[in-house]
Amino acid sequence: MKFNIQRNQLMESVQDVMKAISSKTAIPILSGMKMEVTEEGVTLTGSDSDISIESFIPKEEDGIVYIEGIEPGSIVLQAKYFPDIVKKLPDQTVEITSDDQFNVTIKSGHAEFNLNGQDAQEYPQLPKLQAQNSFQISVDLLKDLIRQTVFAVSTSETRPILTGVNMSIKEEKLHFVATDSHRLASRNIPVQETEETNFGSNIVIPGKSLNELNKILDDTQEKVEISVTDNQILFRTKHLYFLSRLLDGNYPETSRLIPEQSKTNVVIDSKDLLHAIDRASLLAKESRNNVVRLITKENNILEISSNSPEVGKVQDEVQADSIEGEELKISFSAKYMMDALKVINSEKVMISFTGAMRPFIIKPTEEADEILQLILPVRTY
Amino acid sequence: MKFNIQRNQLMESVQDVMKAISSKTAIPILSGMKMEVTEEGVTLTGSDSDISIESFIPKEEDGIVYIEGIEPGSIVLQAKYFPDIVKKLPDQTVEITSDDQFNVTIKSGHAEFNLNGQDAQEYPQLPKLQAQNSFQISVDLLKDLIRQTVFAVSTSETRPILTGVNMSIKEEKLHFVATDSHRLASRNIPVQETEETNFGSNIVIPGKSLNELNKILDDTQEKVEISVTDNQILFRTKHLYFLSRLLDGNYPETSRLIPEQSKTNVVIDSKDLLHAIDRASLLAKESRNNVVRLITKENNILEISSNSPEVGKVQDEVQADSIEGEELKISFSAKYMMDALKVINSEKVMISFTGAMRPFIIKPTEEADEILQLILPVRTY
Numbered sequence: 010m011k012f013n014i015q016r017n018q019l020m021e022s023v024q025d026v027m028k029a030i031s032s033k034t035a036i037p038i039l040s041g042m043k044m045e046v047t048e049e050g051v052t053l054t055g056s057d058s059d060i061s062i063e064s065f066i067p068k069e070e071d072g073i074v075y076i077e078g079i080e081p082g083s084i085v086l087q088a089k090y091f092p093d094i095v096k097k098l099p100d101q102t103v104e105i106t107s108d109d110q111f112n113v114t115i116k117s118g119h120a121e122f123n124l125n126g127q128d129a130q131e132y133p134q135l136p137k138l139q140a141q142n143s144f145q146i147s148v149d150l151l152k153d154l155i156r157q158t159v160f161a162v163s164t165s166e167t168r169p170i171l172t173g174v175n176m177s178i179k180e181e182k183l184h185f186v187a188t189d190s191h192r193l194a195s196r197n198i199p200v201q202e203t204e205e206t207n208f209g210s211n212i213v214i215p216g217k218s219l220n221e222l223n224k225i226l227d228d229t230q231e232k233v234e235i236s237v238t239d240n241q242i243l244f245r246t247k248h249l250y251f252l253s254r255l256l257d258g259n260y261p262e263t264s265r266l267i268p269e270q271s272k273t274n275v276v277i278d279s280k281d282l283l284h285a286i287d288r289a290s291l292l293a294k295e296s297r298n299n300v301v302r303l304i305t306k307e308n309n310i311l312e313i314s315s316n317s318p319e320v321g322k323v324q325d326e327v328q329a330d331s332i333e334g335e336e337l338k339i340s341f342s343a344k345y346m347m348d349a350l351k352v353i354n355s356e357k358v359m360i361s362f363t364g365a366m367r368p369f370i371i372k373p374t375e376e377a378d379e380i381l382q383l384i385l386p387v388r389t390y
Numbered sequence: 391m392k393f394n395i396q397r398n399q400l401m402e403s404v405q406d407v408m409k410a411i412s413s414k415t416a417i418p419i420l421s422g423m424k425m426e427v428t429e430e431g432v433t434l435t436g437s438d439s440d441i442s443i444e445s446f447i448p449k450e451e452d453g454i455v456y457i458e459g460i461e462p463g464s465i466v467l468q469a470k471y472f473p474d475i476v477k478k479l480p481d482q483t484v485e486i487t488s489d490d491q492f493n494v495t496i497k498s499g500h501a502e503f504n505l506n507g508q509d510a511q512e513y514p515q516l517p518k519l520q521a522q523n524s525f526q527i528s529v530d531l532l533k534d535l536i537r538q539t540v541f542a543v544s545t546s547e548t549r550p551i552l553t554g555v556n557m558s559i560k561e562e563k564l565h566f567v568a569t570d571s572h573r574l575a576s577r578n579i580p581v582q583e584t585e586e587t588n589f590g591s592n593i594v595i596p597g598k599s600l601n602e603l604n605k606i607l608d609d610t611q612e613k614v615e616i617s618v619t620d621n622q623i624l625f626r627t628k629h630l631y632f633l634s635r636l637l638d639g640n641y642p643e644t645s646r647l648i649p650e651q652s653k654t655n656v657v658i659d660s661k662d663l664l665h666a667i668d669r670a671s672l673l674a675k676e677s678r679n680n681v682v683r684l685i686t687k688e689n690n691i692l693e694i695s696s697n698s699p700e701v702g703k704v705q706d707e708v709q710a711d712s713i714e715g716e717e718l719k720i721s722f723s724a725k726y727m728m729d730a731l732k733v734i735n736s737e738k739v740m741i742s743f744t745g746a747m748r749p750f751i752i753k754p755t756e757e758a759d760e761i762l763q764l765i766l767p768v769r770t771y
Binding site: 093097098121122125322326327 | 468471474478480494501502503504505506666673701702704705706707
């Protein structure tokens with residue numbers, strides 16, 4: 010195996026693939042990075058068996074030559090050292106070679122690294138996905154779907170299915186839903202339903218996989234193809250192949266959690282409310298589970314307060330655009346409210362309450378059908 | 391106690407004073423921040439008994455009014471919450487009041503915080519320094535002195551005196567010296583010797599104190615006054631008062647460690663060498679104590695290499711400006727060499743070796759008498 014490659018191009022691919030590689034793996038060879046060289050270009054692969062990432066660097070693209078002097082072959086490199094080595098190489102180009110004994114040589118400028126590699130034959134084969142179900146959306150919309158839901162997955166393994174995000178397509182919409190049973194985050198975008206999107210409503214993608222995917226994808230309007238099988242999901246862009254296992258089990262029916270009527274409706278500036286909640290939570294952070302209290306007052310004013318006897322108390326007032334319906338006193342987790350407000354890209358939000366002991370809903374005032382955040386209140390005495 | 395203050399001004403002082411406050415203190419009241427209000431302004435104090443910091447905010451300065459509506463008094467605030475509260479206040483001005491029961495109220499915009507304070511009478515009195523020995527230097531020079539020496543203090547408590555930086559004035563020069571017995575860093579600047587600088591050669595300032603001081607001081611050419619007593623040192627700028635205890639014990643005589651002759655002299659670009667050492671240390675980091683090898687070769691070339699049998703090896707060549715004297719093969723800690731090269735503000739450095747088993751010296755080629763870095767080699771077989 011032998012080739013000369015542009016360092017920056019290699020670096021970018023290495024960083025993407027590293028996101029799947031864990032030093033704490035039960036299968037030792039998975040702590041390495043597979044490098045496969047063909048006449049077409051170089052493919053890097055990393056995997057922790059839950060997530061697998063392949064990044065392809067073409068020999069040439071749009072008239073720019075990235076790789077020269079190719080002698081095909083493959084090797085597994087020690088992933089612990091490789092990214093730092095590439096980053097600190099002195100020259101803009103790198104020559105990488107390997108021999109029959111799996112010795113790898115990396116040359117750049119006057120620097121030469123000799124590393125012990127491993128036989129690529131011993132690296133597990135990634136499953137070839139025989140997906141009949143697939144569809145395309147733009148990368149930036151996928152990133153929105155992830156960002157606006159994944160924070161609400163459960164971090165506890167007591168109900169493993171809740172550590173994932175439920176993906177479904179119905180009524181010409183792609184839905185992402187996450188809940189940890191104290192709050193729920195939901196986002197949908199329009200898609201065309203076809204025979205290929207007929208993959209049922211029980212696809213649950215691990216939150217961790219979506220977080221890694223979100224880090225790798227750049228905010229572009231390029232397309233990502235999403236393919237689903239029984240137990241895996243594949244996200245494919247031009248040069249990236251991101252494969253994740255799916256979670257086993259039945260995702261709970263969440264639509265019935267969402268109240269259909271409301272008794273108090275508040276329209277308010279999203280940032281004003283966020284900052285007031287943030288201040289009120291300052292003293293509450295360590296005591297009483299970070300709970301703040303919201304009270305509707307006259308003249309469209311919301312009072313936000315918290316009280317931590319050992320430390321002190323905070324009281325704040327926020328001017329709402331409108332408060333309609335019944336008066337209300339309600340307590341909830343400041344963190345959940347801040348998480349929800351932070352991901353709603355809207356100047357104003359509408360909060361719909363159904364009494365102090367019932368879940369309430371936060372939606373943007375614009376494109377209100379696309380995002381829904383639900384929070385269960387906290388009982389305080 | 392009552393006053394109205396500009397939030398940004400308060401924030402800056404709070405952040406400075408916080409550097410002395412530790413949540414893990416044996417004296418509970420020292421986990422708080424003292425606030426003292428007089429007709430002249432507000433003084434904040436923090437202390438962990440090793441370091442004490444006072445920051446003064448004048449009522450008015452250069453025609454700008456910072457504080458209004460002063461009713462003198464004092465209180466001790468819970469330092470854990472206060473900085474975050476100030477940072478997140480909604481308005482540009484803050485009203486702070488306290489009552490007889492040590493209740494503190496912080497108002498800004500519509501937000502109101504009520505905190506439990508403590509009696510300022512219970513806060514320990516900072517020693518009033520009766521310093522007869524004092525001198526002035528500019529803040530940016532003091533920061534250079536610290537930055538170029540403090541990294542070399544010992545982190546081990548086996549010889550506590552080596553965890554500090556030795557300050558002395560002799561031959562019209564102010565010297566800072568630090569050593570952990572494997573390396574030594576020394577910097578000096580010209581000062582005028584007077585009766586007041588006659589404080590002996592055994593002043594040892596804890597490295598930790600200097601690191602905190604360096605963080606607080608802005609890089610300006612304003613003056614800092616340095617005063618010394620038997621067991622304390624005070625750094626005073628216009629509105630800041632930084633007091634540190636000194637270390638007990640005799641600082642070793644370090645001048646005899648420095649070889650007076652050399653057998654091999656190398657002049658080389660500082661960054662080129664730094665980057666080559668950095669690369670060579672990549673594989674050595676976890677094995678063999680991060681040791682790299684340097685070999686002089688023909689045509690003014692230095693070979694830098696390292697070898698970690700389990701991982702692989704690195705070899706690099708750096709073009710020197712000149713190599714004079716005996717041929718040399720020497721091994722040393724990559725970390726020590728990088729630390730030394732990073733703090734020398736000079737394009738070129740001169741390295742003077744006295745054989746493979748003797749300490750070697752790194753100096754800038756310009757202003758060569760002001761900075762000296764010494765490193766003990768490592769014996770390799």
